[in-house]
Amino acid sequence: MFDFDVLIAGGGLVGASLAAALAPLPLKVGVVEAVAFGAPGQPSYDERVTALSPSSQRIFARIGVWPALAAEAAPIREVHVSERGCFAKTRLNAQELGVEALGYVVPNRTIGAALSGCLSRQANLQMLAPASVTTVTLRPECVVATVAGGAERQVTSRLLVAADGAQSEIRKQLGIAARVWDYGQSALVCNLSVGRPQAGGAYERFTDQGTLALLPMGAERYAFIWTADRAQIEKLLVLPEAEFLQAAEALFNGRVGGLSRLGKRQSYPLKLVRAAAQTRGRVLVLGNAAHSLSPIAAQGFNLSLRDVAVLADVLGDAVERNADIGAASLLAAYVKSRRRDQTGTAVFTDMLTRTFSNPLRSVALARNAGLIGLELLPFLRRQFLLRSAGLAGMRTRSVREVGPE
Numbered sequence: 001m002f003d004f005d006v007l008i009a010g011g012g013l014v015g016a017s018l019a020a021a022l023a024p025l026p027l028k029v030g031v032v033e034a035v036a037f038g039a040p041g042q043p044s045y046d047e048r049v050t051a052l053s054p055s056s057q058r059i060f061a062r063i064g065v066w067p068a069l070a071a072e073a074a075p076i077r078e079v080h081v082s083e084r085g086c087f088a089k090t091r092l093n094a095q096e097l098g099v100e101a102l103g104y105v106v107p108n109r110t111i112g113a114a115l116s117g118c119l120s121r122q123a124n125l126q127m128l129a130p131a132s133v134t135t136v137t138l139r140p141e142c143v144v145a146t147v148a149g150g151a152e153r154q155v156t157s158r159l160l161v162a163a164d165g166a167q168s169e170i171r172k173q174l175g176i177a178a179r180v181w182d183y184g185q186s187a188l189v190c191n192l193s194v195g196r197p198q199a200g201g202a203y204e205r206f207t208d209q210g211t212l213a214l215l216p217m218g219a220e221r222y223a224f225i226w227t228a229d230r231a232q233i234e235k236l237l238v239l240p241e242a243e244f245l246q247a248a249e250a251l252f253n254g255r256v257g258g259l260s261r262l263g264k265r266q267s268y269p270l271k272l273v274r275a276a277a278q279t280r281g282r283v284l285v286l287g288n289a290a291h292s293l294s295p296i297a298a299q300g301f302n303l304s305l306r307d308v309a310v311l312a313d314v315l316g317d318a319v320e321r322n323a324d325i326g327a328a329s330l331l332a333a334y335v336k337s338r339r340r341d342q343t344g345t346a347v348f349t350d351m352l353t354r355t356f357s358n359p360l361r362s363v364a365l366a367r368n369a370g371l372i373g374l375e376l377l378p379f380l381r382r383q384f385l386l387r388s389a390g391l392a393g394m395r396t397r398s399v400r401e402v403g404p405e
C-alpha cells in the first residue's frame with residue numbers, strides 16, 4: 001500500500017547501519033542519500049578513522065558487517081594516559097575488562113565500503129542516491145516525503161528515520177529544537193607515522209597546549225587528534241609540515257619517538273548537539289540528528305550504533321506482533337529505553353571534554369587527581385573502562401545477546 005515500510009533519510013554511518021540491521025526483517029526499506037557512496041565528497045565516509053567500541057564490534061558482527069571490516073580494524077589493547085609536566089599517568093588495558101581489545105580503529109571509508117557492500121546484497125532495499133529528502137508531510141497513516149535528485153517524486157512510508165546529520169533539515173522542518181553547547185574548541189585530525197610504534201598502544205596526553213591522542217592504525221601508522229582552542233587549531237592547520245610535526249613531537253616528550261609522514265590535516269568544531277525530542281508523528285530522528293557529541297571520547301557513533309541495534313529489535317518485535325511499525329507508542333517506547341544510555345554517554349563525554357580541554361591550573365590538578373584515582377581505585381577504573389567501551393549499564397537485548405557485559 002505504501003512505497004516503503006521504513007524510509008531512511010541519510011545514508012551516512014548511522015543511516016546505512018540501520019538499513020543493514022533491518023536486512024533480516026520482511027520490510028520494504030528505502031535509503032535516500034544526498035552524496036553517492038564512494039564519492040570523494042561523502043561527508044560521513046571521509047579521511048577520518050572511527051574508534052569502534054567492543055559493543056560496536058559485536059553489533060557489526062551480529063548484523064554481518066564485521067567480516068568486511070576485520071582485516072582493516074586495528075585493535076587498541078592498551079591506552080597510555082598522561083599529563084605533560086606531572087607525574088600522574090595511567091595505563092588502561094583490555095585484559096582488565098576481559099575483552100580482546102578496548103576498541104578497534106577503522107578508517108571511515110572502510111566502514112562506508114563495508115556498509116555499501118552489505119546494502120547492495122539486500123533484496124528488500126532500495127537505494128536512492130544521490131538524492132535528498134526535501135520536504136516531509138505527516139499523515140496519520142504514513143509520512144509523505146519529497147525526494148529530489150533526478151526527477152522529483154513523492155514517496156510514502158509507514159516510518160521515516162531522519163539520519164541526516166547534526167544540521168538535520170528534517171528535524172528543523174518538523175519544528176524539533178536542538179540544544180547546542182559550543183566548547184569553543186576544535187579537533188585537528190590527521191594520520192602520521194611514529195618512530196617507536198607499540199602494537200595495539202594508543203596514547204592520550206594532556207598538555208597546556210591542548211589534548212593529543214594517537215590511535216593505532218597498524219604498523220607505524222597512527223591517527224592523530226589534537227584538540228585545542230579554535231584559534232590555535234586554525235594556526236596548526238596551516239603550519240608548515242616540519243614545524244607541525246616538531247611541535248607535536250615536543251609535546252609527547254619522546255614517548256613515541258619521531259613523528260613523520262604527515263597526512264592531510266582537517267578540523268572539526270567541538271560541539272554537543274541534542275535534539276529536544278526524537279520523534280514527531282511517524283518520524284524518528286537518529287544519529288547526529290538526535291545527538292552529536294564532542295569526538296574527544298570517541299563515543300558518538302558507538303552510541304548511535306547501540307540506538308540502531310535497539311531500534312532494529314523494537315521494529316523486529318513489532319513485525320512479529322503484526323503491529324504498526326510507525327506507531328507513536330512504539331517510537332516512544334524506543335526513546336524511553338534509550339534515555340539512560342544516551343544521557344549517561346552525553347554527560348560522560350561532556351565531562352571529559354570540559355575536564356580534559358581546560359588549561360586552568362586548578363582543573364589540571366583535578367585532572368591529575370582523576371588520573372591518580374583511575375590508577376588506584378579499581379571501582380572507578382572499571383566504571384571508566386566500561387563506559388569508554390560502550391558496555392556500561394547496557395540493558396539492551398542486542399548488545400547482551402552477543403557478549404557478556
Ligand SMILES: Cc1cc2nc3c(=O)[nH]c(=O)nc-3n(C[C@H](O)[C@H](O)[C@H](O)COP(=O)(O)OP(=O)(O)OC[C@H]3O[C@@H](n4cnc5c(N)ncnc54)[C@H](O)[C@@H]3O)c2cc1C
Pocket residue numbers: 009010011012013014015032033034035042043044048049050051052131132133134163164165166169187189268286287288289295298299300301302303304
Ligand atoms: C573528528 C571526529 C572524530 C570522530 N571519532 C569518532 C570515534 O572515534 N568513535 C565514535 O563513536 N564516533 C566518532 N565520531 C562521531 C561520528 O563521526 C558521528 O557519530 C557519525 O558521523 C554520525 O553519523 P550520522 O550518519 O548520524 O551523520 P553524518 O555522518 O553527518 O551523515 C549524515 C548523512 O546524511 C546525508 N544527508 C544530509 N541531509 C540529507 C537529506 N536531506 N537527504 C538525504 N541525505 C541527507 C549526508 O550526505 C550524510 O551522508 C567522530 C566525529 C568527528 C567529527
